[in-house]
Amino acid sequence: MSNSKITLPNHYILQIINIVADLGVPTQGWLRHLGIDPDESEESLITMPWATFRQLLLDAGRFCNDKALGLMIGERLLINTHGILGYAALSSGTTRQVIELLERYLVLRTDMVTMESAQQGDRLWVSFYENRPLEDVRRPVTEAIVLAIRNILDFTTMGTCDIREVTFPFDGDAKLAEAMFRCPVSYNQDSAGFSLPLATIDQPLKLANTVSFQEGLKVCQQELEKLSSEQTWAVRVRRIMLQSTHGFPSLDMTARRFHVTPRTLHRRLIEEGTSYRDILEDVRHQLATRYLETGQMTVQEISYALGYSDIANFRKAFKRWESVPPSMYIPPLTS
Known part of the structure; x- marks a missing residue:
């Protein structure tokens, strides 16, 4: 993994830096040492070696002295931080449509995990799989992404997101996680994911806008085709x-x-x-x-x-x- 690179929206990197800065930790020397020069333009993308991104997270965790770094990052990743993907999600007709949109186009924001959904009884189970070994930053990366998805669902449903349970395949602070997800959270499980009741995922969303959704979907597809070709x-x-x-x-x-x-x-x-x-x-x-x-x-x-x-x-x-x-x-x- 030492030679691989990772590309993320600059805004995601800024959130990690801001969490450290909010604690009163000087960040200029730290970022200079890592070779990171974030652009204040939130819409830009930033590419860095995987080893640098990993060290950024490890350092941030030590500065915070808090294993809840991933939850702290995810809490800040609201729907308006996800660019065209957030715009399309905002205009979706149903929760199922939001899930299907994120499954296909999450790679436009991060390629670290893949999101997949499957019906299990009376629930839709949404799972997250690593696209690369996340090593010792598995916990903050996974927690941040899953909580960010939960934030998208919460906004599109106007606060009525009905996630029933969340699971993670590592140790964690269940009490804090449950406060943020507002549902039961279990750690040390087989996989990362959450469930939604089938009875609610096809109900029309109040913010639905077919024209806006199709416009957003068209841009997402164009960006995906561009990404695949590169x-x-x-x-x-x-x-x-x-x-x-x-x-x-x-x-x-x-x-x-x-x-x-x-x-x-x-x-x-x-x-x-x-x-x-x-x-x-x-x-x-x-x-x-x-x-x-x-x-x-x-x-x-x-x-x-x-x-x-x-x-x-x-x-x-x-x-x-x-x-x-x-x-x-x-x-x-x-x-």
Whole structure:
């Protein structure tokens, strides 16, 4: 991940900085050390190495001396901070339409997570999946994004958002989270997400405006097409792998997702200096170290999750990656 970059709305970065500044902490020297020069224009985008963004969050958490940094960020991300996506959400006809809009176009604001919804009994369950290993900033990133989505739903429903429960797959301050989400919040669960009753998600919203929604949707689609054209094939393939919850898709299946032949996808990856196998190897490596660092899965479970039919093959691959077997892996110390 050290060479990857992340692009976010400048306003999101400013919120993190402002939280620290509000505590009386001088920020100029800190930001200069990180090489961050935020633009006061809230509509701009800022691109930085993933390692820099990660350090920004780690530092902010230490300055705050508060594990609730993600909730503090999410609380500030109101509907008017999300640009054209917020505009389209504001004009949506129903809560279901808001959810579907965010599922498709959340990537315009952040590519760190993917949002997916599915019906479960009498509820719509909205889940959030990491598009990259979020490492030791998993908690603030996930909490901030989920709370920001909750804020959008709260505004579009004029304060009547009926989220029934929220879950996170890590430890947290349930009492504080429940005060912000205004519903039960459970930590140390299987996944991040929330549920909405099916009985309410198709009720007309008072702020609905069909013309404005279609205008916003058109711009969102244009921005999505522009974003897709600017991304390398390797980045797109990697995202597909990390979004998969039931094993990694084959080269053939991945090519089908992009509406190209396997031979074409292979050729384009080769032109970028990589291959499907190389990307799969890198994704497995990063997920393996991430799973080991969480301490919640056995080596055998990790081997199975990464698609190895034989645990011995996983141990051999891990030793090639880290020069030690998985049972002896020691996570690097964070700075």
